Amino acid sequence: MTMIGDDLQQVRARIDQACAQAGRDPTAVRLLAVSKTFGPEAVREAHAAGQAAFGENYVQEGLDKIAALADLRAGLEWHCIGPLQSNKTRPVAEQFDWVHSIDRLKIAERLSAQRPAHLLPLQVCLQVNVDGGANKSGVPPEEALALARAVAALPQLQLRGLMAIPEPAPDFAAQRALCLRAHAVFEAIRAAGIALDTLSLGMSGDLEAAVSAGSTMVRVGTAIFGGRARKPA
Numbered sequence: 716m717t718m719i720g721d722d723l724q725q726v727r728a729r730i731d732q733a734c735a736q737a738g739r740d741p742t743a744v745r746l747l748a749v750s751k752t753f754g755p756e757a758v759r760e761a762h763a764a765g766q767a768a769f770g771e772n773y774v775q776e777g778l779d780k781i782a783a784l785a786d787l788r789a790g791l792e793w794h795c796i797g798p799l800q801s802n803k804t805r806p807v808a809e810q811f812d813w814v815h816s817i818d819r820l821k822i823a824e825r826l827s828a829q830r831p832a833h834l835l836p837l838q839v840c841l842q843v844n845v846d847g848g849a850n851k852s853g854v855p856p857e858e859a860l861a862l863a864r865a866v867a868a869l870p871q872l873q874l875r876g877l878m879a880i881p882e883p884a885p886d887f888a889a890q891r892a893l894c895l896r897a898h899a900v901f902e903a904i905r906a907a908g909i910a911l912d913t914l915s916l917g918m919s920g921d922l923e924a925a926v927s928a929g930s931t932m933v934r935v936g937t938a939i940f941g942g943r944a945r946k947p948a
């Protein structure tokens with residue numbers, strides 16, 4: 716087993732364990748491998764170990780990797796999880812499968828208009844700012860329902876759920892409290908009649924807390940690929 720394969724297995728075991736502890740079905744939580752700053756060979760290795768879904772923060776880096784791994788394209792699912800500017804939406808609409816970081820209608824409208832008709836609708840999540848902390852990206856919770864209604868109406872997008880990046884917290888209880896805020900917004904939107912099935916929540920350091928709070932997709936980089944020299948944008 717390669718090192719990445721080994722680390723993947725350990726992360727999957729952590730997810731299974733967290734699900735068992737929370738009384739949840741382990742198949743209800745997907746693993747998104749965050750490959751930002753790592754090269755295409757690392758993705759190739761993870762794919763060989765059974766991982767299909769990969770997350771990228773930086774649009775150009777993601778596009779370069781998608782191109783370098785064109786031979787595997789049918790077996791890969793590419794998720795854009797970083798902040799998205801309106802002048803970068805076209806290649807994302809054309810090349811990615813998912814976008815997690817929609818925080819305003821204008822970006823969603825551009826992605827819908829630019830999504831090629833021969834592809835499946837782009838699968839999207841709204842990024843919600845649950846703590847108002849240093850992480851300023853994301854729609855405020857009180858505006859999330861209105862944005863969800865508007866995005867759900869766009870033809871070439873399929874609204875799947877919410878994404879949140881809670882501020883780092885010192886322990887499980889504090890992590891879980893922040894994760895529960897995201898879950899509450901998710902449930903409120905569902906209660907309003909909008910069908911969401913994805914809560915993208917949890918990273919290397921807080922995936923157990925996220926799973927206990929109802930995450931359906933954890934985004935894990937460091938615990939799979941190792942430490943990064945560059946800080947996330």
Ligand SMILES: *Cc1c(COP(=O)(O)O)cnc(C)c1O
Pocket residue numbers: 749751772796797880918919920934935936937938947948
């Ligand atoms: C980098 C990043 C991750 C992965 O973080 P790790 O702590 O390395 O697991 C998850 N989500 C987003 C949005 C990121 O930018």
